[in-house]
Amino acid sequence: MTNEYRLSSGGQINRSESISFKFNGKTLYGYKGDTLASALLANGIHLVGRSFKYHRPRGIFTSGVEEPNALVQIIKDKGKTDPNLRATQIEIYEGLNATSQNSWPSVNFDLGSINNLFSPIIPAGFYYKTFMWPASLWENVYEYFIRKAAGLGKSPTKKDPDIYDHCYYHCEVLIVGAGPAGLIAAKTALNSGKKVLLVDERPNFGGNLNFSNKDYNKINELAPLEWIKKTCLELQKNKNIKILSRTSVAAYHNYNYLIMMQNLTDHLPDKDKKEKIRQRLWKVRAKKVILATGSIERPMIFDCNDRPGIMLSSAVRKYANTYGVKCGDNISIFTNNDDAYETAITLHNKGVKVKSVIDIREKSDGALPKKCNELGIKIHWKSAVIYTEGYKKINKIHIMSLSKDNTNVVGNKLKIDCDLLCVSGGYTPAVHLFTQSGGKLDYNEKKHYFFPKKNTLNQISVGSCNGTFGLKNIISEAQEKTREFLNISEAEQFNILEPERGVFENIWLIPSNKISGKTKSFVDYQNDSTVNDIKLALREGFKSIEHVKRYTTTGMATDQGKIANMHALGIISEITNTKLGELGTTTFRPPYSPITFGALVGRNVGQFFDITRKTPMHDWHEKNNAKFEDVGQWKRAWYYTLGNENMYDAVQRESKAARTKAGILDASTLGKIDIQGSDASEFLNRVYTNAWSKLAIGKCRYGLMLNEDGMVYDDGVTTRLNENHYIMTTTTGGAATVMSKLEDFLQTEWPELKVYLTSVTDHFATVSVCGPHSKKILEKVTQNIDYSDSNFPHMSFKNGLIDKIKCRVMRISFTGELSYEINVQANYGQSVWEKCMAAGKEYGITPYGTEAMHLLRAEKGFIIVGQETDGTVTPVDLQMDWIVSKKKYDFIGKRSLYRSDTMREDRKQYVGLLTNDPKEILEEGAQIVAEVKNKPPMNMIGHVTSSYYSPNLNKSIALAVVKNGKKLKGKKLYVPMPNKTIEVIVSDTIFLDKEGKRLNA
Amino acid sequence: MFIIKCPYCGERDHSEFNYGGEAHLVRPKQPTELSDDQWAEYLFMKKNIKGLQYERWNHSHGCRRWFNAARDTSNDKIHSVYKIGEKPNK
């Protein structure tokens, strides 16, 4: 293997385990412990992608979650692929296959880069302005163009074969981040005896301390790595702590509710991934939370600051110390603080040439710059990088001196050759989770960062995420704040060695020798927004930072501006002369780093997506060729096919049989509520529109339930089983909400009523038998019931037996036929159904599904709540005035029926429609007009709610709601369709057996 | 995302509960005697306060009891819960 940029020794990689992987089709090698980014850098590869708008070459910029450039697509077998992953976080494994994104045809030769030549004409808001008009082109033209040109990763097209998991977890203390602050907090917290959860997004703990220079940083005489190792071992021994690595907190919600995603197998070779859970989503409730989320190094904003080979200084140090990789051979460093000098010394000690350090400061009294001086590294004080050269890789920097007030560059331009430029603009506390949780920030005008100020949750921030820098400060703050937070008396002494540091100085925008507008100083690398874009947005009048953000798209890419935001704010504050503390920040939204849909969904896929409810007779329906319809969570038999029948034929046959012979329907899904108590009758009086007190025992009554706004809410038949005992049926879909509504009124409005409600929907199976032969069939099936009309008239109920099984039989009808409903304990449902089928065989009994049921009731003009009604229909609109009691003092919705709006004469009212051509079937949902025009818009006066071809009437029938419909009977209306206009005549809603003779046939 | 203390069951995740709107709206005893405006005031006009609001909650996936909560809508902090018919703790 080549690895010509691998240092001869050092790092936490396993040099005895070589790993092969593919990048853009080429096979490369790295070591176990490498990230994709470190392995690429070891192979001398910086260029990994093209920028979003201008397709400029972009290289690896960071070493972690904040990476804006190095987004790759992972290709797996069977069409599986993961887009938009950060190469800096992907741990390599045997068989890894990654490609660049956003470049076509290849990352080295990108046709889209022609955009770069036109960049003056793609300023901020370009897309908004150019693609504004005509809007109709959005769908086919603009979107296609933008997506092709922008092209982030490709989403997979195949079903995700991986397994994901959810886990709920409760703990007393959650610590987010296992850098020095998090480790100290955990160590301290365990003294409380509390249950602790410690999580970190990285595979290794220790945070930035992990790659600190061991000559300059020591804890209790131990080198950083040794101390981290020792501390982790100590923690692991304690049974009160749970430690999760590769676990990123995506969201921090109110009441200390956090969502985290744990990567379990992504880093394993393909063969070890099989059958294992890929990712686990943790839903954590923590009594107390300690945020130790660290800080993110800032870049510098200058002309052409985006070339491959320009990297964060801390990242370069990490690649050297953690992975044994040098990112260049001839290095310059551009800084405003002392931390970058640690990188210089580290590289120098590893034999890498550090040519120069360019520092914007006048001087520094720190120990590290002093050491650099001694090592002979040239430091250019009070200077700045103003330009870089090199297309696919940096090869030169231009530097000039800064004027006294840092607003200009002066003197002669100096050009320095280099193949790597480290930049360090100081550190920004990672306050994302803190603000997500509702925390308010404050701005430190001296140190130039936002830091956590106030939070109402049981939570603290410690370490650099709290704006505390320097190992000694971090460790002492983490210990002190944790002790106070958890009430711990024990304290440990730490002996810290760290270099003396000079003061940090900040310039948001490095001045240039070019005229304004001629520079390409990138603020957001991933979304390609420049300083000029921000200036333009401000010139065009955008003032709010939220607006500037959206107009320039700064901070809106997949990295959510982890690198970009601070400088964008700084530059806006400078230009508008607003203090940053007053300007505020844009909102940080979850997830902190992207999480997969797979993890969010967990096991709730396929058959587990939602609960499926099946009736006790489901197996029978299935065996008899039923097609099922989803009604809420229920699977209802829709129609049953015989031979080669299609749906239409089956429904016609079933509907005909139900009226001429006998039909049998599974009505088990209807909601059933058992109502008991001495005030049960009064209760029904109040919830239904009609009167109930005089309903005799053993009788059934249809009821209509309204919302308090007067609109129809539910309907069904209720039977009086006994003096104080009723059984109510509801619609299938309304069962749960009706129950809730009734409970609500009982508990809150009428607590004085003695009424007890029990949902018994699942406890009974309901077999409905109708048709002229139904009585004969019931007589064969049940015992102890006299079916004579005088003993058992329509709308009454009898208790009976089927063999030894108790049953309730109601003579009620939704088809208009003579009809009986048998209710038995649910587990006997199928055997009773089969008994009815056997008894009815000689009469031609025919099972029918919900479609035929809908057709049969439409012939009778019976409404279906949710089909004829939509929450805007009153009983009066339905011409059901007969069911609305005028005598009752009150019922739910009564007052609303007398509002001026509900009393309007010209409301949409329930009517029947007949087509001129009896074969013409209207489309459900079709709009109705009184006057046809050549083209829309036309004045729509209603719509078709139900429409069928009736085999019993040999013509099409339809139900509709039409404005002023009551007065339009016999009038001609029109239903305009895309290719024709259908004439209809308004009719009565009852098409068949107006007198109701069939009920007693 | 909050945790609600059901007065009958204790602290539970909010996913066990249903929200029921403003509390202490008494259904008029004689609705027929109200003008349209008065009825509309009761039926449609809800305060929707930013700050401390008294509201109804139902422990729908638990004991199914209704109760009231005093919640600060600006930060979702629940200051107290109390049974139907009771007065909130001031």
Ligand SMILES: [Zn+2]
């Ligand atoms: Zn409860």
